[in-house]
Amino acid sequence: MRIDMRSDTVTKPTEAMRKAMYEAEVGDDNPREDPTVLKLEEMAAERLGKEAAILVTSGTQGNQVAILSQTGRGDEIIVEAESHIVMLEGAAHAVLAGVQPRQVPGKRGVMNPDDVRAAIRPFIDPHYPKTAMICVENTHNFHGGCIVPQDNLKALREIAQEKGIRMHMDGARVFNAAIASGIPASEITQYVDTVQVCFTKGLGAPVGSILAGDAETINTARHWRKRLGGTLRQAGIVAAPMVVALNEMVDRLAEDHANAKFLAEGLANIEGIDIDASQIDTNMVYFKVSKEGMTEMDLLVACYHEGVLGGMLAPGSIRFVTHKDVNREEIQQALQVVSRLMKEKVTAS
Ligand SMILES: Cc1ncc(COP(=O)(O)O)c(C=O)c1O
Incomplete structure (x- = not known):
């Protein structure tokens, strides 16, 4: 994946x-x-x-x-x-x-x-x-x-x-x-x-x-x-x-925006993820990790090993960007991965 x-x-x-x-x-x-x-x-x-x-x-x-x-x-x-x-x-x-x-x-x-x-x-x-x-x-x-x-x-x-x-x-x-x-x-x-x-x-x-x-x-x-x-x-x-x-x-960008919203709302339901889904205007989803003993880098690296790739433009927040080559089903899969990793309380080290 x-x-x-x-x-x-x-x-x-x-x-x-x-x-x-x-x-x-x-x-x-x-x-x-x-x-x-x-x-x-x-x-x-x-x-x-x-x-x-x-x-x-x-x-x-x-x-x-x-x-x-x-x-x-x-x-x-x-x-x-x-x-x-x-x-x-x-x-x-x-x-x-x-x-x-x-x-x-x-x-x-x-x-x-x-x-x-x-x-x-x-x-x-x-x-x-x-x-x-x-x-x-x-x-x-x-x-x-x-x-x-x-x-x-x-x-x-x-x-x-x-x-x-x-x-x-x-x-x-x-x-x-x-x-x-x-x-x-x-x-x-x-x-x-x-x-x-x-x-x-x-x-x-x-x-x-x-x-x-x-x-x-x-x-x-x-x-x-x-x-x-x-x-x-x-x-x-x-x-x-x-x-x-x-x-x-151009018109299909609406799909990316709907997927970003879906992703943000899904992340908001995961314990230990800090995100305000109402702030998502377009195709970018930034969020933080608010779980004791776990950092954004821990989660980003763990996601990477599971085939879910995100980025970090600045320390302290993860960025997922939706686009035409990621569909709704894949976003659901990504949410399942994040949800599981958050329960496992992964560390990058
Ligand atoms: C807001 C913004 N401006 C400019 C650029 C630069 O574009 P390019 O990578 O084609 O040089 C980017 C690239 O991501 C961007 O996000």
């Missing part, structure tokens, strides 16, 4: 994706001659309500190209304290763009607009870096796949406009937010200048992300992508499964 809930990044391409790759009409994407890439970029821009879009190799590259395209060296970017950009991208914002992050702690991944306003530098004194950008993450990974509410995005947008600074969304899982909330992705992204969307997570494509925004910014992004070595040649091979993902894989 192998039930892999370490992340939704473990999803494998579907038959339709593999077929689309095989049959893809391709050209050289450097001079923009790949028809499949052009089609994908047009479709993605429309779905995200933006003028233009660019294919990038990964979510990290999309976020970094967005930062590089809209900031200058020595600028400051405002990020939620535990956002992917600052926690898990190898300090690329510092190494590549030369920007400094200002980490604003959020509640369930949501930054208080007053805190954001207070963090923006007045730039009346050379001591200060210039605040160039507000970055939001939706859904928020470290905070349990939470959805950032529309009124929060609107409030942050108003501040950004008033201060004349840019707003970027790390929307790696923005389609999860759209499906779970019933709000079209284009309405969620209306508050940001640029949005990065991953196709390799719940959507199941093997490679690729999209960065969308206004035409001028995306044009600048083309230069930065080139500098980062991200401009591919017959990239239709990569774009074709992304087109399939947009057409066929």
Whole structure:
């Protein structure tokens, strides 16, 4: 048995994706001659309500190209304290763009607009870096796949406009937010200048992300992508499964969300597991172990030996992520394993 809930990044391409790759009409994407890439970029821009879009190799590259395209060296970017950009991208914002992050702690991944306003530098004194950008993450990974509410995005947008600074969304899982909330992705992204969307997570494509925004910014992004070595040649091979993902894989995310809820409710019924199932917005389930003499690491390792794979982004909580390659029956099996291990009171040592 192998039930892999370490992340939704473990999803494998579907038959339709593999077929689309095989049959893809391709050209050289450097001079923009790949028809499949052009089609994908047009479709993605429309779905995200933006003028233009660019294919990038990964979510990290999309976020970094967005930062590089809209900031200058020595600028400051405002990020939620535990956002992917600052926690898990190898300090690329510092190494590549030369920007400094200002980490604003959020509640369930949501930054208080007053805190954001207070963090923006007045730039009346050379001591200060210039605040160039507000970055939001939706859904928020470290905070349990939470959805950032529309009124929060609107409030942050108003501040950004008033201060004349840019707003970027790390929307790696923005389609999860759209499906779970019933709000079209284009309405969620209306508050940001640029949005990065991953196709390799719940959507199941093997490679690729999209960065969308206004035409001028995306044009600048083309230069930065080139500098980062991200401009591919017959990239239709990569774009074709992304087109399939947009057409066929977005609506089914609802199934992953229902499975996450089912998993969380099941875990809540196991003695010694600490979880509030009402806090599950999308496909991520974080929980703690509250049993004397047993740690999260003990349970994670014991689960691993039983073929139930989870992850630990930070010490003190286990993360299970639901996705298309784990079905309801497997989630039931995983719950049985956790229930048994909790009774056995396992230790990793
Ligand atoms: C919120 C978020 N942003 C960005 C990324 C980076 O995506 P990639 O792994 O494609 O670089 C991830 C990856 O898990 C993510 O969860």
